[in-house]
Amino acid sequence: MSTPRFLDIEYCQTEDALFPIAMAWSLEDGQMKTVVIAPVDEWLSEDGDLGDIDLDYLAEQGVPLIELVHELHQDLPDQTVYVDGLDPDEILIDLIFTAMEQEAPFEIAPITDLITGMDSDALEDRRRQLLFEESLEPQLPENGVYALLLMAQEHGLFEED
Numbered sequence: 001m002s003t004p005r006f007l008d009i010e011y012c013q014t015e016d017a018l019f020p021i022a023m024a025w026s027l028e029d030g031q032m033k034t035v036v037i038a039p040v041d042e043w044l045s046e047d048g049d050l051g052d053i054d055l056d057y058l059a060e061q062g063v064p065l066i067e068l069v070h071e072l073h074q075d076l077p078d079q080t081v082y083v084d085g086l087d088p089d090e091i092l093i094d095l096i097f098t099a100m101e102q103e104a105p106f107e108i109a110p111i112t113d114l115i116t117g118m119d120s121d122a123l124e125d126r127r128r129q130l131l132f133e134e135s136l137e138p139q140l141p142e143n144g145v146y147a148l149l150l151m152a153q154e155h156g157l158f159e160e161d
Contacts, residue, residue: 002028003028003158004026004082004152005079005082005106006025006026006081006111006145007024007025007026007076007081007089007108008023008083008084008087008089008141008142008144008145009083010022010140010141011087011088012039012051014050014051015045016045017043017044017045017050018088018091018095019039019044019092019095020092020095020096021036021037021039021058021062022036022140023035023141024144024145025072025075025076025145026145026149027075030149030158032145032149034142035062035063035071036057036058036063037058037062037068037096038058038063038064038065039055039059039062040065043099065099069096069100069102072104072105073105076105076106077105077106078105078106079106079107080107080109080113081107081108082109082113082114082148082152083108083109083111084110084124084147085110089108093108111148114157115151115152115155115157123151126151127144127147127148127151130147130150131147
């Protein structure tokens with residue numbers, strides 16, 4: 001069995017807009033990559049009301065979608081990538097790849113497809129507990145991926161060296 005891969009996306013959601021603002025994913029060796037995402041104009045609402053999202057920060061620090069898509073193609077080709085199942089991850093991935101007129105090189109699946117011995121509520125409780133125990137902010141996508149990595153490790157889902 002190959003090492004499971006995980007992904008988490010932080011996003012902006014208002015009445016008029018839904019788009020990713022940051023993403024983290026794990027690699028085959030268990031390492032992680034994290035990026036802030038520069039939004040494309042088509043994602044932004046006409047009235048510009050994005051709550052507390054700092055568009056200037058995203059524009060200055062964010063990775064252009066073409067670079068993000070290239071990295072995802074390199075890192076996750078033909079993989080099943082597991083998510084916590086709480087966010088609209090598939091919609092957000094579709095937004096990224098549709099903006100670049102491409103298809104995602106991976107499939108998204110909920111963590112419940114990987115860790116089958118627990119129901120979704122128990123898995124979410126354990127994920128939250130790990131975030132608390134490790135003093136991690138749940139809003140940061142790298143922390144979400146880290147918690148999923150810890151859960152997979154607890155369930156013996158990593159190949160031993």
